[in-house]
Amino acid sequence: MKRLLMIAGTALIAFTAQASAEGDPAKGEKVFRKCAACHAVGEDAKNKVGPQLNGVVGRAWGTIEGYKYSPSLMEGAGEGRVWDVETLDAYLLKPRDVIPKGRMAFAGLRKDEDRADVIAYLSQYSVDGTTN
Template structure:
């Protein structure tokens, strides 16, 4: 299992470097699809899904108090860190990246909407403050 996870992480790393030009203002609107499970910002809390403050650069499966799937926890323990490319791939089709993951969202096929959403998420620091 660890070999498969390591291979999946390696594939994601190899895909890194792809430029994603997203509009964070449009991404805020796209985030409305995520709000029923996730929060972001100064008062964000874990709900059905983990809060997303500081997601870019955060180790995978690391929000304290959230019950992650075994796969996602193992990816984090193996050194997996969320970056723009990994987030984009995960948002596109979560079950393709983490087959036994807990996120019920089927995915977001629209490339530009994913880029916009990731640009929006990147604005938030771990404390929920938003870069201007």
């Protein structure tokens, strides 16, 4: 039964990642410029002040090698939290509401459309940084 639930959960994550197509990736690329000082995405992405974001949509919290996450984020990782579309949307709106003692100093993106566009943009990148 646990295995069946795990498979169903994985399928849901994959479906949720595809659902982010509501936004416009081209517009999201422009909005992402606000994030680019601290985060990278794409084939040559490396960790900066924040972790690189290739494959972030649907990824478990705290899993980028070589990046030192905050204790608060790692607590969520221990609970099995995942960067699904809903969580990313909430985090991009108000990071401190999702990870109260997190390190990200960014105030958030207030416009629903901007958040949807950024998530659509990030959804294009697989774990290796190539576009899907």
